[in-house]
Amino acid sequence: MYRRILVPLDGSRFGEHALPPALAFARKLGAELNLATVALPASPEVDSPDRGMPRGEDARDRGLARATSYLDGVTDRIRETGFEGAVKAEVISAGNTSHSLVRHLIEVDADLVVMTTHGRGPIQRAWLGSTADGVIRRSPVPVLLLRPEEEEGDEGSANLTLDLEAGHIPYRRVLVPLDGSRSAEEVLAITPPLTEDDATFTLLKVVAPFIPGGSPYLPHVVRETRDEAVVESASRDYLDDAASRFDLGGRSVEIRTRLQGQAGMSILEVARDEAIELIAISTTGRGGVARMLLGSVADKVIRGSPCPVLVYRKPEES
Structure with missing residues (x-):
């Protein structure tokens, strides 16, 4: 299923926290690692000895050289772990970063994106960085978002202590x-x-039984009843049925229902209470792409999750 994994990097240590899980996936699945960064024009503070402003092609060339050198270093560190699979690295021309990354993942036929949010800019638990935000809104493939628990350093370096092995x-x-x-x-x-x-896969259905109409996807009797026992029973039956229709490779399944509360907050509460390590959520479903991603449920989960979030959108919805 996953043959090519794209890892967007921005040169920061924070961004490189996407490397260990991506490398682990590549090893297990026999997938290619595709490293990508966007070349930004060189800044005088970093690249000009006299702090004079580099202009035009000079600034672009310096930015390209620095980005290329950075990806070469990351590739070397990956090879030092003994990884023998394919590793490709590409510097993308400057432009709108998220648009450029999505175009690139389509061009290289990536199956999965693994990235942190947010490596360039402030890190706040309740704020989804603009680059990752743009990628998940446009990506035709699953995106795994990680939010490491550390302050952001200025730049990545050869002394990075991430456990790539x-x-x-x-x-x-x-x-x-x-x-x-x-x-x-x-x-x-x-x-x-x-x-x-x-x-262990925990399947969760959040239902507000006292809201007229309820979920349009549950049986008519459930939508019209105020009997919590009936609602919970129907919800559990639905989750059992959903689990039976997919091949989870022998992984165990647990069922959870929440009969009241806002869906996004309920999902986050279950994630914290049960020490969840990954939330997998579709941005389609009830309300369509725009509402799920830009509105209440998926948006709240992505922004507030205490753990990585795998965001999936069906290709025809991209």
């Missing part, structure tokens, strides 16, 4: 929120390869 898939506790729609369930098809073979 860990060699294991880190995710054993996986939360999959479902809204009752078949399109939301598609994330179950693409998540198992990115988890440990003995991982």
